[in-house]
Amino acid sequence: QRQLVESGGGLVQPGGSLRLSCVVFGLTLDHYSIGWFRKAPGKEREGVSCISRRAGNPKYEDSVKGRFIISRDLAKNTVYLQMNSLEPEDTGVYSCAASNTGTGYECYNIAGEYDYWGQGTQVTVSS
Numbered sequence: 001q002r003q004l005v006e007s008g009g010g011l012v013q014p015g016g017s018l019r020l021s022c023v024v025f026g027l028t029l030d031h032y033s034i035g036w037f038r039k040a041p042g043k044e045r046e047g048v049s050c051i052s053r054r055a056g057n058p059k060y061e062d063s064v065k066g067r068f069i070i071s072r073d074l075a076k077n078t079v080y081l082q083m084n085s086l087e088p089e090d091t092g093v094y095s096c097a098a099s100n101t102g103t104g105y106e107c108y109n110i111a112g113e114y115d116y117w118g119q120g121t122q123v124t125v126s127s
Contacts (some may be wrong), residue, residue, distance in 0.1 A: 001115045002026035004096050009121030012086055016121060020081040022096035027116070029053065029072050032098040033107040034079040035114055036070065038123070040092035047109025048094070051079060054104035061109055063089075074075075086125045095120040 008020040022034060031120035049070040051059045058070045069082040079096060095113035099107065107113075 002098065004098060004116060004118035006023065006094060006118045006121040007067050009094060010127065011124045013127055014087055015088050015127055016125070017082070017084045018066045020083065020094055020096075020121060020123075022081075022118060024077045024079070024096075024098065025068040027098060029074050029077055029079065032100050032116075033104065033113075035071065035097050035099065035107060035109060036079075036081050036093045036094060037097060037109075037111060038092035038121070040089075043092075045111055046092075047111065049081060050099075050107035050109055052105055053100065056088040057106060059107055059109060077103075083123070086123075089099045091123060091125050093120040094123050 003025040005023045033053040036048040039045045051058050051070045065087045073078045096118045098116040099114040
């Protein structure tokens, strides 16, 4: 049974940092790319970052490039999203998702590429 469980969200001031975790059950990270998505109130779900199942190649949405870092720990079957220099615009529910489409050497911040989703963790950036 494939499940993804996010954690690490919370309330943080602008300029602060959070580290999100996505623990993956029932699949391995060498077979599934993992993406992070966020949903803000009144906005569509947005791809944030992903890491490919082969070679662990990362990709970032322009709005977070240089501020966020995605990584994975194969032994722990966990993907992390380190979020730095957080802005109010980063507020939303962050979900991780798993994909095994394509060659596996590249991932995409497109929701349709992903088959399995976690429930999400709330990130609020506010003074």
